Amino acid sequence: METSSSTTSVDLAAHGHPISDFFKQPSCAEEWEQYMLTEEQVKAFEEQGFISGIRVLTDNQVDILNNELESFQSIGGEKRDLFYYYESNESVDVSKTLFHAIGGWRVAPGFHDLIWSPAFRMAAYQLLGQSFRLFHDQLFCKPAKHGGVVAWHQDFSYWTFTKPMHHLTCWIALDDSTTENGCLYYVPESHKWGLLPITGLTGDMDAVREVLNKEQVELFDKKVTNELPRGFASFHHPLMMHGSYANYSERPRRAVVLNAMAFNTLGNTENYHRLDALNSFPVMKQDEVLNGRFFPLLFDGDKEIGKLNVPKVNTGLLYNGQ
Numbered sequence: 001m002e003t004s005s006s007t008t009s010v011d012l013a014a015h016g017h018p019i020s021d022f023f024k025q026p027s028c029a030e031e032w033e034q035y036m037l038t039e040e041q042v043k044a045f046e047e048q049g050f051i052s053g054i055r056v057l058t059d060n061q062v063d064i065l066n067n068e069l070e071s072f073q074s075i076g077g078e079k080r081d082l083f084y085y086y087e088s089n090e091s092v093d094v095s096k097t098l099f100h101a102i103g104g105w106r107v108a109p110g111f112h113d114l115i116w117s118p119a120f121r122m123a124a125y126q127l128l129g130q131s132f133r134l135f136h137d138q139l140f141c142k143p144a145k146h147g148g149v150v151a152w153h154q155d156f157s158y159w160t161f162t163k164p165m166h167h168l169t170c171w172i173a174l175d176d177s178t179t180e181n182g183c184l185y186y187v188p189e190s191h192k193w194g195l196l197p198i199t200g201l202t203g204d205m206d207a208v209r210e211v212l213n214k215e216q217v218e219l220f221d222k223k224v225t226n227e228l229p230r231g232f233a234s235f236h237h238p239l240m241m242h243g244s245y246a247n248y249s250e251r252p253r254r255a256v257v258l259n260a261m262a263f264n265t266l267g268n269t270e271n272y273h274r275l276d277a278l279n280s281f282p283v284m285k286q287d288e289v290l291n292g293r294f295f296p297l298l299f300d301g302d303k304e305i306g307k308l309n310v311p312k313v314n315t316g317l318l319y320n321g322q
């Protein structure tokens with residue numbers, strides 16, 4: 001990967017555009033077509049709350065990101081401070097390990113340019129139904145043999161310091177991800193449940209059961225696995241119930257997650273009760289659009305694809321605010 005190092009600064013958020021040749025970018029509307037989700041995929045997302053099996057990275061790109069990820073394990077000083085969140089082991093059960101970090105896109109060129117992945121951007125545009133920004137990225141890594149769980153949760157339960165709810169998550173496998181090494185699971189249609197309270201991210205896997213009603217428990221037991229080869233992604237709705245079990249296998253299970261939000265998402269921090277959790281995040285003011293260099297515009301529909309006919313979700317149905 002060639003980066004233009006003479007023009008890069010320590011905080012890569014200074015660059016609101018790709019800084020390397022990590023991806024070849026479409027240069028006209030027609031070149032976006034190869035990345036377009038079908039009508040059926042868009043419908044499936046509306047009905048189930050997720051879609052899966054979308055290739056976002058080549059093998060070589062996965063290798064580059066895994067090398068950068070390895071360098072994050074021993075990172076210190078100025079670079080370490082760029083992360084909004086960094087926990088080498090977030091597991092409540094300390095005999096297991098879950099590396100969780102937010103903000104890698106500010107630190108290393110591959111992760112920086114990943115947010116401009118054309119496959120991610122086209123799909124996210126279709127599934128959000130409009131132009132969007134980066135909210136943030138995340139790394140979730142479980143080492144071989146003793147990888148910790150990510151308890152069942154809805155992403156938006158952690159994001160109520162923003163509004164309205166018009167967000168999307170893209171989960172990208174950096175290792176082949178299977179039931180053995182702790183792949184993600186989804187509860188199809190749980191995105192229709194409304195917003196549930198936070199019940200913890202890294203402790204008791206099933207803690208959320210306590211806040212579910214009888215019907216929800218029945219659906220909960222119909223969870224599905226989201227096995228994916230490295231380089232492939234799934235996309236899920238901000239109210240989608242998802243989680244992942246421990247990794248006792250001989251292989252690591254690493255993943256990078258891209259969280260996107262509609263271009264006009266606002267801060268909602270005034271009465272937010274977990275402000276401590278936002279200590280290292282950029283300042284987000286009540287009722288002000290989250291824009292500027294920490295929330296780069298990743299896709300401007302009019303500019304990128306003009307009048308090209310693209311299947312998109314029904315935004316009123318999926319994102320009617322919470």
Ligand SMILES: O=C(O)CCC(=O)C(=O)O
Pocket residue numbers: 140150155169170171183184242243244255257
């Ligand atoms: O990687 C995992 O196991 C959890 C990921 C997650 O919570 C997410 O993508 O929103």
Ligand SMILES: [Fe+2]
Pocket residue numbers: 153154155242
């Ligand atoms: Fe999540």
